[in-house]
Amino acid sequence: xxxxSNWLMVVTLLLTGAxxxxxxxxxxxxxxxxxxETRRHMSDTDWVGxxxxxxxxxxxxxxxxxxxxxxxxxxxxxxxxxxxxxxQLGVRSGGPx
Numbered sequence: 001x002x003x004x005s006n007w008l009m010v011v012t013l014l015l016t017g018a019x020x021x022x023x024x025x026x027x028x029x030x031x032x033x034x035x036x037e038t039r040r041h042m043s044d045t046d047w048v049g050x051x052x053x054x055x056x057x058x059x060x061x062x063x064x065x066x067x068x069x070x071x072x073x074x075x076x077x078x079x080x081x082x083x084x085x086x087x088q089l090g091v092r093s094g095g096p097x
Contacts, residue, residue, distance in 0.1 A: 005070060005074055012067040018059050023057075029049070030048050031048050
């Protein structure tokens with residue numbers, strides 16, 4: 001379970017980096033696709049590259065999902081380890097003597 005948890009953490013970090021890169025460089029790519037003479041006459045380029053921002057948001061949603069799964073697995077593994085350690089201590093009261 002620890003190996004799967006570590007892989008989920010790596011995937012979460014990679015997806016987060018990919019989401020930010022997609023938003024940043026995708027918008028720049030979309031703006032660079034507009035011819036310079038058209039770009040010069042544009043007063044606003046806010047909506048250019050919106051689809052890249054949505055793609056980045058989808059990647060970030062996947063990153064958040066894998067991050068939540070990672071946290072749940074880590075907490076569950078810690079709880080199971082704690083429970084196993086405490087069950088080996090034996091019953092302290094109420095047991096046969």
